[in-house]
Amino acid sequence: MVRIMGKFTQLRDASRKLQLLKANQRDLALNILADLIHEHSPSLINASELDLKENGESMTNANRARLILDSKKISQLVLGIRQVAKLSDPVGKTLDATVLDENLLLTKVSVPLGVLGVIFESRADVAPQIISLALRTANGVVMKAGSESKHVNSEYQKILIELSTSLEFLPNDWCQIYHQREIVKEMLAATEEIDLIIPRGSYELVKSVSENTKIPVLGHAAGVCHLYIHQSADLEKALNILFDAKLQYSAACNAIETVLIDNSLATTFIPKLITLAKERALELRGDEEFCKYDPSAIQIKSDAWNQEYGDAILAVKVVKDHNQAIEHINKYGSHHTDAIVAKSESAINTFLNRVDSANVYSNCSTRFADGFRYGFGAEIGISTGRIHARGPVGIDGLMTYKYILEGDGQIVADYVGEDAKAFLHLRKTVE
């Protein structure tokens, strides 16, 4: 991999140049990127095989699967980039306009965040997704990929160089890929050069990144999600949603870890749940009440309700009412995604209002919490933070804004004191 000297300082300049391109130039760059990845399929597949050969043996199946790049995955990648190319360009949009006074117009205009720092574990298909999102939003980007995927990421770096060479208008070095471990420390210390750090991977990665940088971090804490079965619930829907939310992909951060069951439903619902869980190889654990129905189940201690299993294990708790359910979720949850199953409109509204999470649902699976399912067209990650962006984050989360004020000589002294001129503050409609 080409290690570029001067590194991060060039990214800021490059990102400022990207921002000045026309939207159709960014469209073109995205489509040529898609073409190049398609053309490089054979060498990408070879590189991924080499990564697998060198590192695969000691890996779990899931991690090995992440290193594989086959023609099907490449087709998906290419399709994804072409879709990003079709997304409306987010740069330079007028978000707001106010006439402060005659010939004094204030506009709020969208601009890129600047430079992104993305850190991800060994995966063969993350880099092109990041590259396309950064290009669409005119952000510079430095990436640190897991070292086990170094061959495939070196191929992407070559493609990037080819892209910059073939399009004269594209600045050099707007996007850099590294795999050396030392670079992480440099990235986390680059408070002047990098505006946002995006760790993509396990909760441990997100946590360790957050603890070691002064740069804002966009990521999610543990995904301790809940499903609450209200006394008014349709039990068939409840079970259907429960198994989807837990087992459709149990390692996902939006899979549930705990189901809260209204006391009045316990005798009918719990035995059904136990039977179905056995059939589907789902391990149930629970509170004292639940263990009366399943004495062999592990009983959960009161301080262990915030555990993320990320596996086919589900905690079951019987709650005396709505209030207890909401309080449990706000106390033990990670404010990611929580759902209620209920027919009662008022129970649903109370839940949606009072549960303090990024995503709150009624009568559907928590697994819908995802940028693609939300229709964002692309996703950079999911945020459980409350600042800047919350929930699934699409291209909007990679933008900020600036205020432009255009006058014809106005000074502030005329607007203060005894004979002060008054501001008009006329809000103009935009688009």
Add this chain to the structure above:
Amino acid sequence: MVRIMGKFTQLRDASRKLQLLKANQRDLALNILADLIHEHSPSLINASELDLKENGESMTNANRARLILDSKKISQLVLGIRQVAKLSDPVGKTLDATVLDENLLLTKVSVPLGVLGVIFESRADVAPQIISLALRTANGVVMKAGSESKHVNSEYQKILIELSTSLEFLPNDWCQIYHQREIVKEMLAATEEIDLIIPRGSYELVKSVSENTKIPVLGHAAGVCHLYIHQSADLEKALNILFDAKLQYSAACNAIETVLIDNSLATTFIPKLITLAKERALELRGDEEFCKYDPSAIQIKSDAWNQEYGDAILAVKVVKDHNQAIEHINKYGSHHTDAIVAKSESAINTFLNRVDSANVYSNCSTRFADGFRYGFGAEIGISTGRIHARGPVGIDGLMTYKYILEGDGQIVADYVGEDAKAFLHLRKTVE
């Protein structure tokens, strides 16, 4: 001052309760707060006199002025709170709505950030402004006031208790005021309890806070603002703007520190500037070129262009063109507020596009960078960060959002794999 035990943990609960109030309940609380401050005028004035008596002697005039609370300042405070009461309530607004599929509606709804931590130096009129903004946005708030203003801030704490007592619906302890220095350390460590730290005061305060917390900080770095006089400038307007931007209030963060003058204007503009600066007691410093016109002026070394004087001192630099001016601003500025004076449309557009600051202006004073002048109705501060909020920050900067998804039993398994249902992703118009 009443020191409440349990402290910050109660704030989160209280903020969740605030959020559930109706908008007109928050309106009412704001108006009663204004009434109470008006009624307490005599004791507030007494308290401020006591603060002044105990601490005023060793203070500068400017700092002493900040401790004073007279009936005029109180009237302004009361008026300000009544204006905040009239601002449209920002809680629970539908920001976006998308039909994901039949009977599966996604809405994005505004919610408060949660709990704010505000740290400010000794001032007699900051607390009520913060209290009213927090109440309007339904955020809990903990404040650390400078210890020299402890008597007046104790009065505000009493008013808060009276407010909560007179309005049964208002949660206790949603707002806390401290003046003990130790509390700062506790606030900066409260990553679970406080969502946003807002330091209001000097750059040193902002810097020291940012360096000592993992909580996101909203504030501004040094205010190194620029005025660029393009060769097409109207020189009379340029001088008028220059003196307003520098001297109208030279300690403000949006006052300019440097003026960049196009080479072609140097011989006509600089002598005029020197004459006027003498009349108005403005000290000029400059580059080598400038010092040819004023040999007694201090010459600025190349690495000292990022200095914030915050006083009646202005740095002057002659630039050879537009590019050099923009590059100087992007390199040495603090990305706060920068302005061009020019008649050329293309010069203006290039400047507005390429200068990478929160506020970029043409033909008006940088001193307009302010939430009130922008028409926000209230201001919590100015941000030079790029994440979450940028430039002057009004009540919008104290809000976040959550996603609500309402279904009738939908599960994700139906939307993946071979016979996957397709999402509709129909964007609905809101308001």
